Structures are given as C-alpha cells and as structure tokens.
Amino acid sequence: MRLIKTFLAACFAVTMVPMALHAASGAPQPPAQNWPHQGLFGTFDKASAKRGAQVAVEICMGCHSIGLVKFDQLRKLGFSEAEVKSLAEVQGRTKIDRMNGAMDATAAKDAFGIVPPDLSLITKARKGYEDYTYAILNGYLTDAETALVQKVMADKNISEQEALELQSALLINTDNKEHLKDKLERLTGGASYNKYFPGNFSAMPQPLSNGQINYADGTENSLKQLSHDVVTFLAWAAEPTMEERKSCLAKIFAGVRGGSSPPAEVWRQQPTKVFLLTLILV
Amino acid sequence: MAIEAEENRRDFLILATSAFGVAGVAAAAWPFIRSWSPSADVLAQATTEVDISTVQEGQMITVPWQGKPVFILHRTAEMIASAQKGDKETLPDPAQDADRVKKPEYLVLLAVCTHLGCVPQPVGTGNYGGFLCPCHGSHYDTSGRIRQGPAPKNLEVPHYEFKDATNLVIGKAMA
Amino acid sequence: MSKIMEWIDARLPVTELIKSQATEYPTPKNLNYWWNFGSLALMVLIIMIATGLFLAMHYKPDALLAFNSVEHIMRDVNYGWLLRYMHANGATFFFVAVYIHILRGMYYGSYRAPREILWWIGIVIFFMLMGTAFMGYVLPWGQMSYWGAAVITNLMSAIPVVGEDLVVWIWGGFAVADPTLNRFFVLHFLLPLLVVGVVVVHLWALHAVHSNNPVGIDLHEGKDTLPFHPYFTIKDLYGMGVFLIVYCYFVFFAPNAFIEADNYIPADPMQTPAHIVPEWYFLPFYAILRAIDFLGAYSKLAGVVAMVLSIAILFILPFLDRSPVRSFRYRPLSKQLFWIFVVNAFVLGWVGYNPPDASLFHGAVPLILIGRVSTAIYFSYFVLLWLITALDIEKPRPVPKSL
Known part of the structure; x- marks a missing residue:
C-alpha cells in the first residue's frame, strides 16, 4: 500500500506542483478562467x-x-x-x-x-x-489605460507615482524607467501593446x-x-476527440458492470467509489 | 618438421582470410555509411553566390542561404563610423566591428534574431541605425551587434568569402 | 490435447522450458514490490511496440507531412488519439519503470557478483531506450521535436576533429531536416526490435544467476524459494493493475501533462522556441550537461563527456562497491548515500527543467551553481561508495544466514 501511495503522490506532485521559475522578463501569468470542458469529465x-x-x-x-x-x-x-x-x-x-x-x-x-x-x-x-x-x-489597453499612457507621455517625464500606476495598469514588472519609456514610445508610435504577450508587443491589433x-x-x-x-x-x-477520450474508461467500466447505468453520471458523482471498485476488479 | 610447416601455413591462411574478410566487410560498409552524408541535392544548397555589384552604398539585399535569410549591407561611411564608435561602448555581447566584417563596406549577417529567431527589419530601423527586430524590440547597430532589447547575442556572421571584386560566396562548399 | 503436447515436446521441448524457466522457476520468497518493475518495464515495452506499430501505419516521416499526419491520427483515425496518447505517455511510464528498476538494483546490490553481466546488459538496454526515446520525440516534428533534435545532435560537434563532419553526417544536410527525420523514423522503428533481442539476453542472464533478493544473500533452492507460478505471476499481475491505473489516468485524463506546449507548433527552422527543454526523463542529464560552463572552449566537450559518463559510470559500479554485504538494508552509510543520490537526481531534474540563467531568491543563488553542486554530488556517490567500502569505513549490520 505504501508503494501505491508513494506512486499516486508522485503522480499528483508532477501534475500539480508548478516547477517553473519565471525569468524576470517573463509575461504575467494569465488569470484562470472557468472552462466547463476542463476537469476529469468536463x-x-x-x-x-x-x-x-x-x-x-x-x-x-x-x-x-x-x-x-x-x-x-x-x-x-x-x-x-x-x-x-x-x-x-x-x-x-x-x-x-x-x-x-x-x-x-x-x-x-x-x-x-x-x-x-x-x-x-x-x-x-x-x-x-x-x-x-x-x-x-x-x-x-482599455480606453482609460490608453488615456493614462497619453497623459504620461505628454510631458515626456515619468514621475514615481506615474511609474507605479503604469506598472499596475500595463502589468509591467520593471523599476527601470528607461525600459518603461521605451515601451511607452513604441506604444504611442502605434504598436499593439498586450499585457500578456511575451515582450508585450504583438503584431496583432x-x-x-x-x-x-x-x-x-x-x-x-x-x-x-x-x-x-x-x-x-x-x-x-x-482536440475534437476529447469527449470520446474522457468517456472511454467510463464506458469500459459500464461494460464491466452490465452497462445499464449512465456511466458519466456515476463517475461524476462517486469517483472514489469507482476508483476503489476498479482497484478491486484488478 | 613437416607438421610445424603445416601449422605455420595454416596460421597464415587463417590470418590472411580474416584480414581479407575484415577489409571486405569494411569496404562493403562504406557505401552504407556514405549514404548518410548530405545527398547531391542538399549539397547544392550549401553555398549561395551573390553578385553584389548592383548593391548601392547604403542599400541592402536579403538572400536565402541554406533556407535562412542573409542580409548583405553596403555600408556608408557614416554607418561604418557609427559601428566603430560602438566598439568603445559597453556592449551586452562585446565584439569589435573589424572582426565582424571582411571589407568594412560590406556587412553580411544571418538575419535571424538571437532572441526568438524572428527576422529583423532592414537597415535604418531601431535606435542605433541598424536593425530592429519587430517581435520583441531588439535593437541591433550597424555592425549587427545587440544594443538594446531582450536578445542575448549579436546577429551571427555566416562564413563567407569574396570570390572576386563583385561576387560573394556565403557558406563553405562541401565535398 | 496431451497427445498433441507430447508430439510437440518430442520435437521441441516447450513444456520443459515453460516449467523450468517460468512456472516452476525458483524465485526468492522474500521479493518485495520493488521487484515488480522489471516485468512492468516489459509490459510497457510490449504496449509501446504494439501502439508504435499501428501508429507507423498512419504516420508519414516527411518534414512536410509529419506534423499534420500526427494530427490526422489524433482527429481522423479511429482510436488514433488513443494509440498516440498511449504511445506518448508510454514513454514516460517506460522510464518511470526503468528508473525504479535501476534504483532497486542499486539499493539491493543486484549488480554485485555474480550478476555483473546481467547488470551490464541492463545498462545497454537503458542506453538503447534513451536513443529510441530521443528519436521518437523528433517524429511529431513540432518545435520542441525539432529544436531538441538540433540541440542534442549539435552536442556531437564538441567531439574534437571529426565533430563538425559527424553532425553533418547525422543530419544528412546542414541542419536538422527531412533526411534527419526520415532516418530517425527508421531507427526509431528498428531499435525497439533490437531492444527485444537484448531483453531476451537480459532474461537469459537473469535465469543463469537467478534473482537477487532484499536480504541480498545467496539462497537455498527449495527452502528459500517459491515456484514463480502462481506466487509471482499473481504478484506481477497485481503490480501491472496498479501501474495501469496510474497510466490510464494520464492517457485518458491528463495526456498532455508530459508534452511541452511548444510541440503543438509545427517545426520551424527559422524560429527558436524561448526555452528548449528535453523530455523529463532526460532532465537530470541535461542539467549535468549544462553544469560545466567554466572551462571556456572546452566546456561543451566536458559537458558532453560528463553527461555520457554519468550513465557509463554504472558499468564499473560492480567493481566500485567492495562491501562484503550486497543489500544496503544492512549498510547504514551506503543507504544514506543512496537516498542523497535519489533526492539529488530530482534536484538535477528540476535544474534541467528551468532556464539556465534563472536563479533563486532574487538572484542570490544562481541555478547554474545548484547544477554544479548537484553534478558533483551525483558523481561523488560513486567515489564515496568506493571509499567507504574499499577502506572498510562502513561497518555493516549482521546479515541473516538464510531467510
């Protein structure tokens, strides 16, 4: 049993624990959204x-x-x-x-x-x-954020307060004003700024x-x-075959049990029970 | 006496047969090994020959070499001066302009940004009069050295030779 | 029925072979679950060959067609997605099984006399698997496939004198390209069949000297052993069931957990991905490769040599370990070294996964430094194991005379 536990723990560790170190120049993490098609049986x-x-x-x-x-x-x-x-x-x-x-x-x-x-x-x-x-x-950038950029660029001088505002509005992680200024110049020059694109400037308007x-x-x-x-x-x-993939095991399981119950439902409601039953079957 | 001679003779025959066999196998293996070397059609793409006589001062052309774009820039005196001025600056990837060209008038560069491999824009873009990579804003100077932006290294200078006054051969010819 | 078997046995002694080598094969009665991973590796090998064979019937080893042919398998071929995900995740589980199998051998002293040849054949299989996995990863022809292949084959250019020519020879051109993909496909197909042959020799060597056991002593046949069937067939089957559950979890519910996102971008020789990482099972070795960067022009060669040595050193492990006791169960110092080695392997993997210029604590601890220390710890395992056993520093605890 200890072996199985170790094994499962290792598997979960691999999928759950983020191993990556983000380099300083890396783009911000995209916020998580709710996607019904994700999850084990989505x-x-x-x-x-x-x-x-x-x-x-x-x-x-x-x-x-x-x-x-x-x-x-x-x-x-x-x-x-x-x-x-x-x-x-x-x-x-x-x-x-x-x-x-x-x-x-x-x-x-x-x-x-x-x-x-x-x-x-x-x-x-x-x-x-x-x-x-x-x-x-x-x-x-939203209209408000664009206005902020234009306000800052009007006097060509970025105050501490403005730098902080820009950092939070544009999601730029830098204290370097030259770096900021360089970005703002490209922005006002018409380049498409995107908060989440690596390097921030995307060719896509x-x-x-x-x-x-x-x-x-x-x-x-x-x-x-x-x-x-x-x-x-x-x-x-x-991946148009995703639903087929996710329901495949459930189908096999339903086949083993006689195939009468709606498999996806059973799986969704009682995953632990199903898992244990499969273990016993093995 | 007779038996000894017989044994010597047998030893020699075994040796000779083995040696012949090994040499034969080696010779037979050669075509198989050679079949992995670049084939004739691939070899034909090893070098690119370019006529640079039509490239005016201050102009540049882009030629394909081994499937990659190569910039050939005919530099003006200002461009050369600006590149040499850069020698004295603190550079992210230090290099002397003189080491990056064979003739000061011609700059030959592999046009693949060392950041993420985008193709930089033609000469005269960016803050240093050289090349601006549009993807993430790396600025290269008129020697193709990285001056500003995320790229870690200077633009690579491919191997090239001046065949004569007007013809330039990029790449090494392979046998 | 028995008449038929008699007829066959008189001409080919099948029954006798099955009896002596399988059903009645004497097996140590104290084998624990760590002994399951040999049969598990064999099971995965069979899964890989079966799925691979059928994938090859739909795949096209052509630089222009390869990427789309994999997507054709994923989308259009009936159960193609299953074959492909079983194969891709099978590689992961193959290495899980093989790594545990190797570590088990290291912990219980299965490499010690008289099992040296058995151990060596195992290392040969391991090398072949690494080659097969590497070439298999190239076949989908995504960005990671392409640049992984470019980085790894470029390592060969570090070899003095012939390196550059060797790389061109392997590529069949001036970059990784169509000829490279085509030959890698053929070799990826061929190597596993050779692996099967070497596995047979591995089993032959095993049956010649018989299994080691957790206590690590030579056993009395009959008193200390049980027939393989049914005692170990059932145990192996149970292990396979548990292993398959975990495997199925990944195949059906997280099939892309081990696949880099970049590999869903078609290979582009003109554009390098931001961060090239090999598959997880190569990460520790990749970290060792990159750890040596302080030798100037020789760094690359030294890195390659260190990487090859990190596995090749296993060949001399039987001679490094001089302890009178095989199993680390009775060897307190060796046991500690072993666990440091295991934890360190994970650290190396983590270092290999992250960009070389990354650091911890806002630049205070550069990752490359951790990589160097970990590499040193990796190799010191072998040196220290030799020292504490050759100089009798370790005092083993008493070992039972029989089970």
Whole structure:
C-alpha cells in the first residue's frame, strides 16, 4: 500500500506542483478562467462553441487559418448543413474545404511582417492554454489605460507615482524607467501593446471588442463573452476527440458492470467509489 | 618438421582470410555509411553566390542561404563610423566591428534574431541605425551587434568569402 | 490435447522450458514490490511496440507531412488519439519503470557478483531506450521535436576533429531536416526490435544467476524459494493493475501533462522556441550537461563527456562497491548515500527543467551553481561508495544466514 501511495503522490506532485521559475522578463501569468470542458469529465459547452465558431469565422479567419478543421466538421457542434454552408461562404469557401482564411500567407506577411499562426491547436500550443488565449484577447489597453499612457507621455517625464500606476495598469514588472519609456514610445508610435504577450508587443491589433458582432441566439456580445466563446470553440478545434477520450474508461467500466447505468453520471458523482471498485476488479 | 610447416601455413591462411574478410566487410560498409552524408541535392544548397555589384552604398539585399535569410549591407561611411564608435561602448555581447566584417563596406549577417529567431527589419530601423527586430524590440547597430532589447547575442556572421571584386560566396562548399 | 503436447515436446521441448524457466522457476520468497518493475518495464515495452506499430501505419516521416499526419491520427483515425496518447505517455511510464528498476538494483546490490553481466546488459538496454526515446520525440516534428533534435545532435560537434563532419553526417544536410527525420523514423522503428533481442539476453542472464533478493544473500533452492507460478505471476499481475491505473489516468485524463506546449507548433527552422527543454526523463542529464560552463572552449566537450559518463559510470559500479554485504538494508552509510543520490537526481531534474540563467531568491543563488553542486554530488556517490567500502569505513549490520 505504501508503494501505491508513494506512486499516486508522485503522480499528483508532477501534475500539480508548478516547477517553473519565471525569468524576470517573463509575461504575467494569465488569470484562470472557468472552462466547463476542463476537469476529469468536463464536456464542451456546445452552445458557447457554436457562438465561438461564428466569431472565429467572421473575425479571426480574416487573417488566421484553422486549417486542421474542415467546415463540414462544424456539424459535430450542432450546426445544420445550411448553417455550415453559410459560414463557409463568409470566407468564400465551400463546406468541404479546410477552414483556411481568405488571406494568403504572402499577403499576411506583407501586412503584418509575420504570417499569423494557424489557430487549430492554439489552446494546446501555448503555456497557459485556454487561459492564455483568453488573456491575450482581453490583454489590450482599455480606453482609460490608453488615456493614462497619453497623459504620461505628454510631458515626456515619468514621475514615481506615474511609474507605479503604469506598472499596475500595463502589468509591467520593471523599476527601470528607461525600459518603461521605451515601451511607452513604441506604444504611442502605434504598436499593439498586450499585457500578456511575451515582450508585450504583438503584431496583432486588438481583434475583438465589445459588441463587435451580434449573436443569433441573442447572447450578450461583450468582449468577455466573445472571447470566452471563441476560446471554447478553439479548444474544441484543438482536440475534437476529447469527449470520446474522457468517456472511454467510463464506458469500459459500464461494460464491466452490465452497462445499464449512465456511466458519466456515476463517475461524476462517486469517483472514489469507482476508483476503489476498479482497484478491486484488478 | 613437416607438421610445424603445416601449422605455420595454416596460421597464415587463417590470418590472411580474416584480414581479407575484415577489409571486405569494411569496404562493403562504406557505401552504407556514405549514404548518410548530405545527398547531391542538399549539397547544392550549401553555398549561395551573390553578385553584389548592383548593391548601392547604403542599400541592402536579403538572400536565402541554406533556407535562412542573409542580409548583405553596403555600408556608408557614416554607418561604418557609427559601428566603430560602438566598439568603445559597453556592449551586452562585446565584439569589435573589424572582426565582424571582411571589407568594412560590406556587412553580411544571418538575419535571424538571437532572441526568438524572428527576422529583423532592414537597415535604418531601431535606435542605433541598424536593425530592429519587430517581435520583441531588439535593437541591433550597424555592425549587427545587440544594443538594446531582450536578445542575448549579436546577429551571427555566416562564413563567407569574396570570390572576386563583385561576387560573394556565403557558406563553405562541401565535398 | 496431451497427445498433441507430447508430439510437440518430442520435437521441441516447450513444456520443459515453460516449467523450468517460468512456472516452476525458483524465485526468492522474500521479493518485495520493488521487484515488480522489471516485468512492468516489459509490459510497457510490449504496449509501446504494439501502439508504435499501428501508429507507423498512419504516420508519414516527411518534414512536410509529419506534423499534420500526427494530427490526422489524433482527429481522423479511429482510436488514433488513443494509440498516440498511449504511445506518448508510454514513454514516460517506460522510464518511470526503468528508473525504479535501476534504483532497486542499486539499493539491493543486484549488480554485485555474480550478476555483473546481467547488470551490464541492463545498462545497454537503458542506453538503447534513451536513443529510441530521443528519436521518437523528433517524429511529431513540432518545435520542441525539432529544436531538441538540433540541440542534442549539435552536442556531437564538441567531439574534437571529426565533430563538425559527424553532425553533418547525422543530419544528412546542414541542419536538422527531412533526411534527419526520415532516418530517425527508421531507427526509431528498428531499435525497439533490437531492444527485444537484448531483453531476451537480459532474461537469459537473469535465469543463469537467478534473482537477487532484499536480504541480498545467496539462497537455498527449495527452502528459500517459491515456484514463480502462481506466487509471482499473481504478484506481477497485481503490480501491472496498479501501474495501469496510474497510466490510464494520464492517457485518458491528463495526456498532455508530459508534452511541452511548444510541440503543438509545427517545426520551424527559422524560429527558436524561448526555452528548449528535453523530455523529463532526460532532465537530470541535461542539467549535468549544462553544469560545466567554466572551462571556456572546452566546456561543451566536458559537458558532453560528463553527461555520457554519468550513465557509463554504472558499468564499473560492480567493481566500485567492495562491501562484503550486497543489500544496503544492512549498510547504514551506503543507504544514506543512496537516498542523497535519489533526492539529488530530482534536484538535477528540476535544474534541467528551468532556464539556465534563472536563479533563486532574487538572484542570490544562481541555478547554474545548484547544477554544479548537484553534478558533483551525483558523481561523488560513486567515489564515496568506493571509499567507504574499499577502506572498510562502513561497518555493516549482521546479515541473516538464510531467510
């Protein structure tokens, strides 16, 4: 038993304990959001993902591609064939096409200096995962913060008080005024500042804002809601087989027990019991 | 006598056969080993030859070399002076301008930012008249040395030779 | 049925072999659970070969296609996600099993006479596994795959005279590229099959000298042993069940816990990730590699030599340990050294995980310093073990004559 305990403790330690030391220049930790699809038996919020698909197609895909997904696969989220067709038409594609944007790589490179990354795996491909993508979408300066920057830059001189205000508003972790000033100069020069992007300056201008598009189901179209929905959609796009994966063991378990009870429910309500039963079965 | 001679003869035969066998195996292995060396099509990309006669003073061109972008800058007198002035400053990655060029007029750089590998912008950008990396704001001077920003090292100078007055060969030719 | 077996046994003595080497094979009756990890490693090897074989049927070893073919497996192939996550996490659990297996051997003196050859074959398997794992990690062709391969293969350039040419030869070009990926795929496929062969020799060597045991004494067959079946088949099965539960937890519920986020970005030779880390099982060795940075131009070579030595030194462990007693259970000093060694291995891993320029307590303790001290502690285990046993400094406690 001691061995098993050690083993389990080690496994949890590996997943739970953050081992990383953050370098001084590192970007701030993205705040944790509540994602229903996370957790042991979490499933995608399909309604949110559907709204997110609309945001992705109408806004993100102006520059980005989501090339590992085909429009037709959106039907798995509950879109009808007609809805899929009209979504594809937004980008001048048909339903059997991959979700590539209207902009090609060369045009994008000319416009932004770099090719915007494909978003198919974005929630798996950045540390911080869903929270990071959400933080980026919400990491641009608000009007109040922009005003603060302009106020500071007006007299070209940063007082102690202003430095502190800037540090907390822009989430910059530096006491070096030259460093601050350098950032402010680039900011007022028109570069896109993002609080959570490593190095703070991203080639992407603020993509989403309050009320940018209207949802068919009448859901509130605030920046927070838009970004939450689009991240939910991107999480689905990153691993459409996630629900199958999470329910797989439960199915096996239900099979062993006769398969009558709704497995996911049992698992969710009595995980300890299930775990012990599995141990006994072994 | 006869048996001894026989044994010597047998020893020799065993030795000769073994030696021949080892040499044979080694010779047979050679083609297999060589098959791992860069193939003909890869070798063809080892060097890039550039005609620099058309690059005016103050201009730069970007050429691909082994799949990476290389800047060739024809420096003006001011650029050279500014680079040499930098020799005296305290640099994050100290290097003399003279060691970074073969002819002072031509600066050849691997255009890959040493921070995160973005491609810096053409000459005349950034605070030191050199190259600004757009991704995270690293400023390089007219010698390609890092002066400001997060990059840890100077822009790398690839191996290159002046073939003649107007032709420059980047990279080492491989046999 | 028995007629058929008789017919076969007269031509190929299968029953006799199974009896003598499996069912009735005399096994020390005092084996504890740490002896489960050999069979667990074998189980993972079988899982890896099975999943790997089927993954290879969908994977494309081409720089342009590799990344997307892995995503094709994840998205389109039926149960492809399961095969891939079993394989990716299988590597982790392989090393968990193998590390515990090795440490068990070190603690109970399983490397001591007459088991030296058995121990050496084990180290050969370990080296082969490391090579296989390294090349397997390159195959998804993500950013970490690519730059991990670039960093590790570049180490070879530290070898004097031929280093640079050797790296180009391994790459088949001037950078890690399509030819590299293609040959790594073939070797990643081939090596595990060779590992199976060496495992057979490992088992042969084991059955020639028989298992060591926690007390570390030579046993009287019959009095101190039990037949393998059913006593140890059931114990191994139980261990496998527990091990599989933990494995399944990761495969089904946290499959990306050991996969760096950067590896979901396709390989880009033009762009280096901010922080290149190897897989966790290589981290201690990576820390040793980076610890030696104070020798100027020789640092790189010294680092590589230290890294290779850190494993190769296990070969001479049987000769370093001069104690009259095998098991550390009766060796108070060796036991302490051992636990320091284990804890230190974790410290090394943690150092290897973090950026080389990181520090603790706001710059007061640079990580590189911890790395150097830990590297010194790692090697001093072997020196000290030799000293305390060769000079009779350690006074072992009395060992039972029989079980």
